[in-house]
Amino acid sequence: MVKTLEWTDAGVRFIDQTRLPTEEIYVTCGDYREVAIAIRDMIVRGAPAIGVAAAMGVALGVRDSKATSRSALQVEFNEICNTLAATRPTAVNLFWAIRRMRDRFEQLASSPVESVKRALIEEAQHMYLADIAACEAMGRHGAVLMPSSGGVLTHCNAGALATCGYGTALGVIRAAVEAGKKIHVFADETRPFLQGSRLTAWELNKDGIPTTVIADNMAGAMMKQGKIGAVVVGADRIAANGDVANKIGTYTVAVLAKEHGIPFYVAAPWSTIDLATPDGDRIPIEQRSAREMTHMAGKQITPDGIRVENPAFDVTPHRYVAAIITERGIAKSPYAESLQVLAAAGAIPEQQTAIATP
Amino acid sequence: MVKTLEWTDAGVRFIDQTRLPTEEIYVTCGDYREVAIAIRDMIVRGAPAIGVAAAMGVALGVRDSKATSRSALQVEFNEICNTLAATRPTAVNLFWAIRRMRDRFEQLASSPVESVKRALIEEAQHMYLADIAACEAMGRHGAVLMPSSGGVLTHCNAGALATCGYGTALGVIRAAVEAGKKIHVFADETRPFLQGSRLTAWELNKDGIPTTVIADNMAGAMMKQGKIGAVVVGADRIAANGDVANKIGTYTVAVLAKEHGIPFYVAAPWSTIDLATPDGDRIPIEQRSAREMTHMAGKQITPDGIRVENPAFDVTPHRYVAAIITERGIAKSPYAESLQVLAAAGAIPEQQTAIATP
Secondary structure, eight states: OOOSEEEETTEEEEEOTTTTTTOOOEEEEOSHHHHHHHHHTTSSOSHHHHHHHHHHHHHHHHHTOOOOSHHHHHHHHHHHHHHHHTSOSSOHHHHHHHHHHHHHHHHTTTSOHHHHHHHHHHHHHHHHHHHHHHHHHHHHHHHTTSOSEEEEEEOSOOSGGGSSSSOSHHHHHHHHHHTTOEEEEEEEOOTTTTIIIIIIHHHHHHHTOOEEEEOGGGHHHHHHTTOEEEEEEOOSEEETTSOEEEETTHHHHHHHHHHTTOOEEEEOOGGGEETTSOSGGGSOOOBOOTHHHHEETTEEOSOTTOEEOOBSEEEEOGGGOSEEEETTEEEOSSHHHHHHHHHHHOSOOTTSOOEEOO | OOOSEEEETTEEEEEOTTTTTTOOOEEEEOSHHHHHHHHHTTSSOSHHHHHHHHHHHHHHHHHTOOOOSHHHHHHHHHHHHHHHHTSOSSOHHHHHHHHHHHHHHHHTTTSOHHHHHHHHHHHHHHHHHHHHHHHHHHHHHHHTTSOSEEEEEEOSOOSGGGSSSSOSHHHHHHHHHHTTOEEEEEEEOOTTTTHIIIIIHHHHHHHTOOEEEEOGGGHHHHHHTTOEEEEEEOOSEEETTSOEEEETTHHHHHHHHHHTTOOEEEEOOGGGEETTSOSGGGSOOOBOOTHHHHEETTEEOSOTTOEEOOBSEEEEOGGGOSEEEETTEEEOSSHHHHHHHHHHHOSOOTTSOOEEOO
16 A cells, blocks of 8 residues: 555655656655645645644654753744644644644653653654554445445545545545445546546556546536446544535535435544534635646646635535544434534444444 | 637638637638638637637638539538538537538529639628627626626636637626626636636636636535626537536536526527427537546646546536526526527517517
8 A cells, every 4th residue: 555654764754746646756854844844735635644744743853853851842842833733724633633742742741852752753653553543444434335336426535645544535435345345436636736636546546446537527417427326525624513624626516416316425534523613614724826726737727817716625514414434433413413422432442333323 | 809710811710729828829720621620629619609610611611612513512512511510519509500501502502603602601701790799699688687796607618719709608797797797707717628717717807807717616615605696608509498518517517506596597699509409318418538637738637547537518407597598588497488489589680688488
């Protein structure tokens, strides 16, 4: 399986997602500032991968610190966390991961600097392994929701490349295929960054899962033609009421799915669920550079001086969502209740499927 | 105003729409085969423009004929018409225009070859002028349907570049702006050929009409944010029951408009209405080259060997359509009746607005 990101002695190593699918190039970020740049410039992207990348960035920054006292280290630690937190505003996993590293740092308030460094590296590596395990658990829980055969539409890339491995939405598809389901994936190309045509198509092609790339605007026609039996997407943040922030265009897909009576599923690790945010209206939506819209492969595709919109995400209200698949189990409407049930369940054993449908 | 296409002594001159918006280059097709290639390769596109281009192609082919007898000319004429008809299957204007040239040719069965040549050139030039007049009439009829201010979404390019001038959907917007309405256009970029970002944005920018380019997948988010008060698009073929074939992605926009209670209007000349085709299921849908999806500006954007879909059009069922704006007036549901009323009205004086709502 592709190594989306990896801790190495030289730093955090990423597959450069801006170069796929034609070039498989790995870059190593030698310090935490380079990790922050890699997140901001989408060399690594996908909410779960961003979270673990940030944790590894924190570990790297602390490891490289020259501080000899706790108080000096604390100053540096805050600077490291702030730099990494300022990269992308929407995916809550980023803040969750930094918070978790901060909690660990605070637990070690009286430990020597060297053991703090070791413990933070271990913590980031534990988060890496836990992310893969969470994806595999989502796959087990979600596979039963997939049709036994036919087309499944996904948007953006919620795959191995968006996580530490296996994927969220694509993990559900992988698990369904492993269980013998005959699924043909329809991958929205996902303008402007083309995560679908570049990344989802690349990783599914590598796995031999039949995949057809469509332009985002073809999803309606494919559904009308009866080619799509289910939709499954990832998420960047899920509010307490079940509203889902995900890649721009997800809401359009959800509306189309509703119109055609097709179930719309969201797969995301528990770290994506933000119970402190009551609904989708409170989720900050990142606006990205106009150049992603005005240029393509270096070529200008809009006239000089034209206005563009480039929100990186949109919010799908919970009423469009048939189920939220997490490693803790599956939540169904009403989400304000079912997500609380999963929250209370805490870290239940991963081999157990909790179906939380109040 | 831009000259989308033009009859010249040297042949049919087109603005090369594959080079816009960064290069304003004109090409002259010196014989009818070059006109056919220009249509097939989308140097000229848009149903009304394709129709007149084909008519000019027929006139050019006949003009250049070395035939001295009617029977020899008839053989060449058939070859010319067949070549032009084989370029693109969906836009009915192509077949309408060739049929009209054929009718004129048959009317002149007993005329000398030289007067047939003159008459066919005149017929094509008359169709050119009539197309501009039809767009202006659509503008007058449709302007009242536009909101007095705010956002209007359009898909693909149904503008001056899709017609002989002024445009169908963009003609309605232009007329509304000329009538003092404060409209801000949202232009779907319209993958894969980018008619929205390249062509609609270019011609509206030239006219000083405020325009924002969005990725196709952003339309839902823009509507949910309340930025869109109406949708107006063109058409490539409208069946007798009001089903509308138009650029791929139009159906997705129509579903989104319905979900948000936003009126979805179609503007098209009468030549786009195909009463011989009972419903949208019978409209042939052109499949274009995979390369339009796999490459962009020469750069490969999908992995080797991936499947793609590339239907050039989709069909929007009539139940999503709030009104069809033609030069003969406005048709509303039930279209099976209202389109017959407009058909019976025939070529009514253009200054008169016929509101056909049985």
